[in-house]
Amino acid sequence: MQNEEDAEDVLQETFIIMLNKLDTFEGKSSLYTWLYRVATNVALGKLRKKKNINDSMSFDKIEFENISSLELADWPDHLEEKFDTEEFHKCLQRAMDELPDHYRAVFILRDLEGHSTRNTSKILEISEANVKVRLMRARLYLRDQLVYHLKCVNRGDYGG
């Protein structure tokens, strides 16, 4: 853990789990090993939760101005030709995987499955304005990842 407060939380949570689950301890390993494993799982869970919150927060800051027109100049006239390359395909797949759940859900429903804004808002139980904002950020994120990828290709970062 990167700070004392988080470490204390992990310690406390580990002891609570120990008290509640001690009867499930089968004695196949030492108590120390069992406790160490519990503490590791608690710590990893906490780190994962923190990372998800941070990822989601960084998505909330995505705006049109994040990419400059200069960077967009790398965009090719015939994108489909570039898209035939495995690297390019992987880049878009990775970008879609990276979308936090609440952005990916909107993107799938609106852009991949073609549901209306109204229907999407009903399905996800969020306002239509929220659907639009999330959709725009998801699209911008995917577009921006392709721009960064194209920049690397043009610079020859992939050695090909």
Place this chain on the structure above:
Amino acid sequence: MVDNKKRLSEILTNKLSEDIDNNMVQELADYIKKCEDCKMDIDTIQQTIKLARTGDFEVLIPQGVSKRLFEVLGLDQE
């Protein structure tokens, strides 16, 4: 007339969501005539959507969304 970035962003968002009314279409057309960057934004985002739609991708629908989708559409989930 579009007079600030926030308003432009709102119009572009609506345009790309196909939730745009006739007044906005005109406002956007007027603005794009003078704004090459906006045209580039629209073109590149539309191409990205097209690639995502036509490419062979595995996109996992988040947990719970399928269930809600079936409920809203009034269908039974097998």
